[in-house]
Amino acid sequence: MKRIHVAAAVIRSADGLVLIAKRPLDKHQGGLWEFPGGKVEEGEAVEAALARELLEELGIGVTAARPLIQVRHDYPDKQVLLDVWEVTAFSGEPHGAEGQPLAWVAPAQLPDYAFPAANRPIIAAARLPDRYLITPDGNSPQQLLNGLARALDASIRLFQLRAPSLSRADYRALAADALAMCAGRAQLMLKGPLDWAADFPAAGWHLTAGQLRQHAGQGRPVPAEQWLAASCHDAEELAIATELGVDFVTLSPVLPTPTHPGARPLGWSRVAELLQGFNQPAFMLGGMTSVHLPDARQAGAQGVAAIRALWPEPA
Known part of the structure; x- marks a missing residue:
């Protein structure tokens, strides 16, 4: 069965809302919401297909767009490749040129809408930023909170609270304070025993590679509404x-990094190979700075993760 290549768009308004459209009842997955777009014709460039479809469907001209994520999904009756781009600027006023209902939705509210199954990774990518800050070890709880405050002011919106040198009690107390600081402003990811996750429902949980392997075959260990991430290093x-x-x-590690001098870096070509068959958003880690964002996107990643490069030092 030939995989159908579809160009789709996460279209953002100036105030950060995302445009979604309802599929006609007589189409595949009819009645569900979708990200606007359509089929890429034989020999057609994806960006050209996206521009054509958005003009036909919404009456808008794309003026700024970049690749966001590729998703391969097999339905019982068809196989699709969703080639998703983020559109941040356009001309014209979007309207349902084919009679389809439209809605501007806050990214956090996207999970409240019924989408086809293939769209789940796109919803995650639309909600995530392009930088993921991992807190540096060796700081006191107060130093970490001060750094988080500076990072929030620098528009970092996704954090991993990593503090392996703290005791369990100190880490849990810090997590509660950090969650209060991030509330309504950023998503906080915690690390530690999975039985803690239920105690921090507003936090996401980041699995170590060891935890990931330990829970293989056991299903998702936290509720669907709680963010779940994992550290990965290879195809397995x-x-x-x-x-x-x-x-x-x-x-990780994408490039050589002083924190793991013995680790063999993957390099950009291997990263691109690994992400070719992976359907979820991925942040590149290891030697990364904001300068590497274009390289990460070119390889198919959501963005970059870093410790020192994203951690704002005191003025």
């Missing part, structure tokens, strides 16, 4: 992450 771990239903991963 990416496959386990997919089976567990994670929402996103870090993939």
